[in-house]
Amino acid sequence: MEGFYHQLATPCVIKDQLSEMVKNNRGWELRYELKSIVPRDLSLFQSDPVIDKLLKEFNPRPVIMTMEPNSFYNWHDDPNRTCSINMLITGDDSVCMFGTSRPGGYFKINELSYLPGRFYILNTKEQHAVYNRSTPRAILSLGFKLPYTYNDIVNFCIQNEL
Numbered sequence: 822m823e824g825f826y827h828q829l830a831t832p833c834v835i836k837d838q839l840s841e842m843v844k845n846n847r848g849w850e851l852r853y854e855l856k857s858i859v860p861r862d863l864s865l866f867q868s869d870p871v872i873d874k875l876l877k878e879f880n881p882r883p884v885i886m887t888m889e890p891n892s893f894y895n896w897h898d899d900p901n902r903t904c905s906i907n908m909l910i911t912g913d914d915s916v917c918m919f920g921t922s923r924p925g926g927y928f929k930i931n932e933l934s935y936l937p938g939r940f941y942i943l944n945t946k947e948q949h950a951v952y953n954r955s956t957p958r959a960i961l962s963l964g965f966k967l968p969y970t971y972n973d974i975v976n977f978c979i980q981n982e983l
């Protein structure tokens with residue numbers, strides 16, 4: 822299973838509740854410079870069949886990370902995780918892109934065009950960046966660590982029809 826990302830078959834059923842959580846949140850935590858929510862109570866997440874299955878099997882910690890309008894998250898690969906499963910909560914005109922950056926140079930990119938309410942497995946060992954345009958962006962992200970690789974998580978989701 823090569824590539825940059827994989828869309829899951831089963832949509833998220835708690836997108837509206839997550840949007841409310843972001844709207845009503847007070848007290849942000851900084852994660853990789855981004856204002857984030859790291860929920861302690863996972864009951865809402867357990868009510869989503871896909872997230873519940875992933876929590877039971879891999880125990881990833883759900884995090885909601887935000888970006889302000891007109892901001893850019895620079896090219897990087899994730900230091901502590903092999904892949905993530907993301908769902909865009911708000912910020913439909915942001916651009917998530919994969920590629921191999923060359924400082925000062927020209928290079929091709931592959932865009933991940935998030936569809937509303939859909940989960941994507943991201944190969945975060947590949948270089949990626951995010952450009953946010955006009956509205957606040959919030960993303961749900963579940964991180965996976967070694968020994969689990971991007972291919973393992975893709976295969977698990979396909980086998981379990983997630």
Ligand SMILES: [Fe+2]
Nearest residue numbers: 898899945949
């Ligand atoms: Fe990242």
